[in-house]
Amino acid sequence: MSALDLPLREQAAQIAAGDIDPGELLDSCLARIEERNPDLNAVVATFPEESRRMLEQAPAGPLRGVPVVIKDEWALPWRAETVGAASVPGVKLEPGESGPYRALRDAGAVIAGVANMHELGSGSTGNASVYGAAHNPWDLERCPGGSSSGPAAAVAGGIVAGAVGADGLGSIRYPAAYCGLTGLKPTFGRSAMEGHHIANTETIVSGPLCRDAADCRLLASALFGEDLAAAEASGLRIGVIRDPFWSDTAPGVREACETALESLRAEVDGEVIEVELPDLDLVLPASVLIAQAEEAAHLTPKNLNALSPELTVINRGVLKLRALLPGSLTARGYRVRAKARQDLAELFDGIDLLAWPTVPAVAPPLTEPVIELPSGVESADAGNARQGVIANLTGVPGVSVPVGLDGGMPAALQLLATWGADALLLDAAEALERATDREFVELRPAAIA
Amino acid sequence: MEAESAFQSYLGGALDTFGIEADETERAVMTGVWAIYEPGMTRLRDADLDGIEHEMNADLSKPPAR
Numbered sequence: 404m405s406a407l408d409l410p411l412r413e414q415a416a417q418i419a420a421g422d423i424d425p426g427e428l429l430d431s432c433l434a435r436i437e438e439r440n441p442d443l444n445a446v447v448a449t450f451p452e453e454s455r456r457m458l459e460q461a462p463a464g465p466l467r468g469v470p471v472v473i474k475d476e477w478a479l480p481w482r483a484e485t486v487g488a489a490s491v492p493g494v495k496l497e498p499g500e501s502g503p504y505r506a507l508r509d510a511g512a513v514i515a516g517v518a519n520m521h522e523l524g525s526g527s528t529g530n531a532s533v534y535g536a537a538h539n540p541w542d543l544e545r546c547p548g549g550s551s552s553g554p555a556a557a558v559a560g561g562i563v564a565g566a567v568g569a570d571g572l573g574s575i576r577y578p579a580a581y582c583g584l585t586g587l588k589p590t591f592g593r594s595a596m597e598g599h600h601i602a603n604t605e606t607i608v609s610g611p612l613c614r615d616a617a618d619c620r621l622l623a624s625a626l627f628g629e630d631l632a633a634a635e636a637s638g639l640r641i642g643v644i645r646d647p648f649w650s651d652t653a654p655g656v657r658e659a660c661e662t663a664l665e666s667l668r669a670e671v672d673g674e675v676i677e678v679e680l681p682d683l684d685l686v687l688p689a690s691v692l693i694a695q696a697e698e699a700a701h702l703t704p705k706n707l708n709a710l711s712p713e714l715t716v717i718n719r720g721v722l723k724l725r726a727l728l729p730g731s732l733t734a735r736g737y738r739v740r741a742k743a744r745q746d747l748a749e750l751f752d753g754i755d756l757l758a759w760p761t762v763p764a765v766a767p768p769l770t771e772p773v774i775e776l777p778s779g780v781e782s783a784d785a786g787n788a789r790q791g792v793i794a795n796l797t798g799v800p801g802v803s804v805p806v807g808l809d810g811g812m813p814a815a816l817q818l819l820a821t822w823g824a825d826a827l828l829l830d831a832a833e834a835l836e837r838a839t840d841r842e843f844v845e846l847r848p849a850a851i852a
Numbered sequence: 853m854e855a856e857s858a859f860q861s862y863l864g865g866a867l868d869t870f871g872i873e874a875d876e877t878e879r880a881v882m883t884g885v886w887a888i889y890e891p892g893m894t895r896l897r898d899a900d901l902d903g904i905e906h907e908m909n910a911d912l913s914k915p916p917a918r
């Protein structure tokens with residue numbers, strides 16, 4: 404087994420102990436990109452000289468010498484982000500020291516490459532990018548999830564053990580679910596965000612995608628700039644909102660998540676409590692409107708009439724539609740947000756976690772990203788967003804944990820916690836891993852097993 | 853030939869009003885995306901949100917003041 408296949412924390416520990424040469428580890432990572440990326444299209448840029456320079460200058464931090472990839476949503480000193488697009492309307496993207504870059508550098512990590520993403524971060528499937536779609540290592544014809552498609556494909560494909568993504572409307576949790584990884588959407592504002600091209604965002608956060616919760620804890624600690632201490636999860640009260648999060652889910656996914664939920668409950672000697680949250684049907688439109696408004700200042704006729712023809716027609720149409728949506732609806736969206744935050748805060752007075760399937764169905768085909776649910780056939784984007792956006796609308800943290808397979812593709816359980824309880828989520832995720840003898844975090848796609 | 857929907861009527865006028873150019877394919881995308889958005893937007897438009905206070909200086913990293 405290559406050292407590259409070790410967990411992130413084990414790579415870091417063995418480098419610190421002198422048992423792994425970080426230069427050789429970086430070389431093997433770059434070689435693996437050469438070997439696997441033609442199939443995965445997970446990595447869209449490498450820069451061996453800059454990576455080796457990072458390694459030479461790496462401080463003795465918790466990730467010293469460990470190779471990672473970073474989503475194409477963050478500037479590096481030697482490369483501007485492109486957000487998976489030919490251009491971003493009205494925004495000039497330039498190289499620079501983004502917050503996640505600084506966090507990784509200061510922790511001693513080595514950025515081995517920039518990872519692909521769904522064009523403009525506007526989709527949950529990852530099937531559109533100026534670089535071409537990334538591919539799901541579990542089935543190259545299926546979506547890797549988005550918008551952090553490349554980070555997920557790179558970790559699941561064994562190119563790196565950890566990647567930094569961004570989650571604006573679920574964009575870390577969906578690809579983590581599709582690719583059988585653990586992905587943490589931090590509490591809003593806790594993780595490094597400086598230099599993001601949407602400077603006024605109240606929905607987007609950076610966060611880790613790794614093979615398990617312990618690695619997510621290590622990478623998240625670097626992004627947070629503070630240690631996320633582990634603790635024994637015990638006596639957790641797990642809230643479950645059945646409709647629509649569980650009821651309108653593909654049977655195989657629901658079954659895997661039900662089994663995992665019971666395993667978690669037993670492991671932590673906790674209880675499962677049926678709960679409700681009012682006005683859930685307003686959360687999705689409110690989230691979409693607020694997220695769109697964050698970048699709407701650039702949607703002028705001048706910029707919209709000069710959209711690059713290299714942008715997908717979907718995004719050209721969506722961007723123009725955004726400019727026409729009534730501001731009154733967005734204003735009502737902010738009222739929904741205020742209410743949702745109050746309702747959620749009250750709910751978390753009586754429970755520690757909320758749990759439901761991260762995505763309602765496993766990764767669909769790249770060429771036809773639709774899913775079949777009890778309520779009918781619908782776009783994967785619509786189904787996924789329904790499950791994920793409340794965390795972004797309200798600011799609470801969420802984690803996606805692999806819990807089984809449905810038709811050979813990963814299924815995942817999502818856990819949400821109150822504001823600031825990111826460490827608790829990872830404690831619960833680790834408890835779930837223990838309860839299942841780490842079966843699902845140790846699974847690897849057949850192509851790379 | 854299908855009759856123009858209310859949204860398509862709005863779309864044509866709004867694009868002209870704001871000076872935004874869109875070809876037929878883009879208009880078809882906008883119409884299709886709106887069809888997905890419309891039920892939620894209608895619910896949001898019609899929801900009784902009276903009495904809900906705007907959250908002043910919301911800090912999304914923390915729970916709301918109660």
